[in-house]
Ligand SMILES: [Zn+2]
């Protein structure tokens with residue numbers, strides 16, 4: 499197959515000529531313009547393939563040098579994708595939906611209902627332990643009065659007489675027909691003569707539905723829980739959309755969440771920090787846990803209590819994060835007389851310069 503012949507151009511054709519010829523031929527043979535015509539479809543695939551090669555200077559050069567390499571590997575004529583036909587019409591001004599395809603078919607076939615997102619407020623404890631709660635969800639449900647048809651009880655929607663139920667009106671324009679959405683039925687293909695009084699013909703009504711939601715233990719703030727099929731009702735028999743429940747977890751005055759871990763800032767005295775101690779720290783979800791503070795613990799040091807954090811999301815084995823204890827050394831604001839004497843004695847005893855390192859660094863810079 500000669501790709502130049504496919505595109506009906508000479509071997510010396512400019513890129514511009516190739517492009518123009520391609521657009522002309524693609525319009526003519528596009529499957530949308532020739533429904534059910536297998537020959538046209540095959541021709542279209544050839545045209546697409548030829549254009550893919552010849553429109554790229556590098557590929558075109560390769561093809562000119564040895565066309566054999568061009569079929570077989572990757573460059574097979576016609577993938578499944580025909581490209582967007584409307585792209586080809588760019589130069590034609592705004593013809594819109596030329597074949598009435600999306601208007602005529604997407605609106606008339608069953609459509610999935612919209613997804614809905616609602617927030618659920620959770621206490622710190624509920625998020626930690628998991629909870630089953632109810633949320634009010636504003637949904638559009640099929641109208642009970644008309645059964646979702648939108649037509650008053652006792653009547654039913656009927657095919658639009660103007661377009662014969664097709665939803666589009668066609669006019670012949672040379673080799674392809676121009677279709678526009680039917681103005682009478684708005685492209686729906688059906689008309690409702692007596693609209694249902696409850697839903698005004700929409701077939702759906704707004705309601706607040708109470709939906710039970712299971713929040714897993716260890717839920718984080720802004721976590722999304724998906725509940726399939728609990729969104730808006732579908733239209734024309736389509737499935738309902740999904741419900742997304744987004745958790746909003748109240749902040750705890752003491753525990754900060756960090757991934758599956760919790761961080762708690764725990765004050766320790768200078769004596770505990772210097773001598774070391776076993777201290778009790780609060781645990782998320784209640785109770786306390788003992789932590790060993792090594793002698794010489796510095797301010798800001800973090801100690802890890804394994805498994806005292808939040809249950810890990812998607813872990814069935816009850817795996818948990820950690821509790822991170824961040825030490826805050828507290829210096830007494832006031833000293834008793836005896837304490838003052840001890841510290842003064844300490845000051846005499848210790849001949850230390852805690853800022854030595856600081857000045858060393860300044861000097862070396
Ligand atoms: Zn109704």
Ligand SMILES: [Zn+2]
Nearest residue numbers: 658661680683
């Ligand atoms: Zn119509």
